[in-house]
Amino acid sequence: MRFKKNIATSDTGFIFNPGSGDSFSSNSIGSEILAFFKEDKSRNEIIELICAKYDVEKNQLEKDLDDFFSQLRDHNLLDE
């Protein structure tokens, strides 16, 4: 699972799909996750990195992360 070719993201969590013209903004945690995602970190690696940095239940994070990925998928931003 990775971003489709040409999807542009910024450090501030802005996502632009040049194929559709759609753009999205994510919050600060979303931005961090996007940065890891762009570095080709796996789902489990991202969970470990976020858990190490923030006081968050692993189960909750897993749910939130899956929801986040599902939003990216729904917006046609991912190559599965």
Add this chain to the structure above:
Amino acid sequence: MVTSHDIKGKRKLVIAVTGLNAIDSPGPGVAVIRAIRECSDFEVRIIGLSYEALEPGIYMHELVDKTYQIPYPSAGFESLLQRLIQIHQAEKLDLVIPNFDAELFSFIKLRKELENLGIRSFLPELEQFEARHKMILSKFGKKHQIMVPEDRIINHVTDLVKAVAELDYPLVVKGKFYDATIVNTLEGAQKAFYQLQAKWGLPVIAQKFINGTEINIAALGDGKGNTISVIPMRKLYITDKGKAWAGITIEDASYIELAKKFVKVTKWRGGCELEIMQTADGISYIMEVNPRFPAWIYLTAAAGQNQPATLVKMAMGEHVDPFQTYEVGKMFIRYSWDLITDVSEFQKISGEGEL
């Protein structure tokens, strides 16, 4: 070949432009002029051609050097020709760029006469112009294997019953020249029919509704089947009149190929706008072809393919290579501005027909 006047080594062209109605449903003229003025390859004197005294472009003196009123297309070719001859005697026009659907027929018909006077244009042939007309667009699509929504020509309100049975709801009821309404009942379709008939005359078109993402493409053809420029744009904000108030250039090879195919099969000469609907499963339908530049044409200049300036060059006989790249993610956001003028200017254009 070039008939322009040389001033300090740079060509000076006198270009007449219509479509100065930069209103909420804007004509393309002001955007065309802005793009042309941005090109540093030539100097221009812009002559506005207007129909109404309140077209904002008339009063934009930084863009339009002088404006003349011209007769409505309904007045016939001869009165348009006579007016253009008068204007030409005063201004020595090199080129005319008409920007309204309703006037294009007249300008295409007068092309030879205007050329004989030394006024160039860069317009499609009458056959090309007619082939993309919304009344026969589906026939055109079938002929060239281009996806176009199925439609029926409605000459009488009773024709709607059959059209509904064949095309189902929702149904798009469209005017001959402009306007469209989406309807879900026969009563709704009948109401739309009467409204469109009253406004634009017959026939009215009933078109199968296609759900998807609306994309607009500005294309420029050389008249020999070559596409010189293509810029696809996605509307980001649409007014209640269906006009783009904001848009963004996008990157999708399928749109470029579709535009190239259209230009190739029609040997389109000049600018045009393809209105595309892309369905969720990736099929692109041509909903409509506008036979002139769209009102958002300045975005092509901003994205690196100045279509109006390139049209000027081609019209003046210059060889132009097709553009290869453009900036993706270039946006436009339209805005309103209260232009201030004096009643004396309004009086001059209203009373004397020129300003």
